Amino acid sequence: MAETGARWLVVMGVSGCGKSSLGAALAREFGLPLIEGDDFHAPESIRKMRAGVALTDADRAGWLSRLGQELAAHDKGAVLTCSALKRDYRDRLRAARPGLRFVFMALSREEAQRRVAERAAVHMFPASLVANQFATLESPVGEPGVLEVDATAPLERLAAQVRDWA
Template identity: 45%
Template structure:
């Protein structure tokens, strides 16, 4: 991952389900005084229904959604933090096509921690059964990508402070 010279104004908090993208993203946005967007809120109803039924999305499902996410980043006024899985390099490339200055914050957790979090989560359309497919799909940030990876063990406040330190 390439280094960062200054605090980015477009941050995509990425990772698999259960890593804490929404929680960390919202807290990070509040800490930085940035707007927050949860990319889950931009999914078309058909995507939500598919995931709720335990069916993983394919790329044809994801491309229009990623275009909506990229557009939200590109039209920002001021800083923005977006929670978005962005599991594959191709998905991050799609977001960077719309918002070239986007920086990725990859949330890293053990499969055991992720499974425990998903098992405790209620009322979310993404079932724990899809964790395996997400872990198989995940392509961690590469050395040429603008971004950082942090461990999500600990309290949300600790993770946010770790994120701020890594991003600055």
């Protein structure tokens, strides 16, 4: 295991990009707790997504507040998986935990669609909402503290990229 240090990372991107897999690998690598963003959605938001209804900024407001509280509660660092699709969402998380860094898992719309369709039987997010994720996405590339990675790369390579950067 790599050295443990106070670092806070958000693994972000559209649904199907591999946030949970990379987040779990990084949490193990850095010896940090993993905060799985999907675990904090309100029941009504989960019902909406399962029904194929896209979440609004209002739906996400309480969720983002809760994720910010989770980040703030971990004094020695944490890895959060969260779509963080808009700059405003990322800024809300940054306000909760200054110094927060983001790993943006870049993925094509076609690949995201394929991946989400493959896991439809076991995940709350339907493939019908992938287009909305891309319509909502405001790329974080160019923002401070952001590393863009190719979400189609092998997990080990992605973890090494983040380790070298973080």
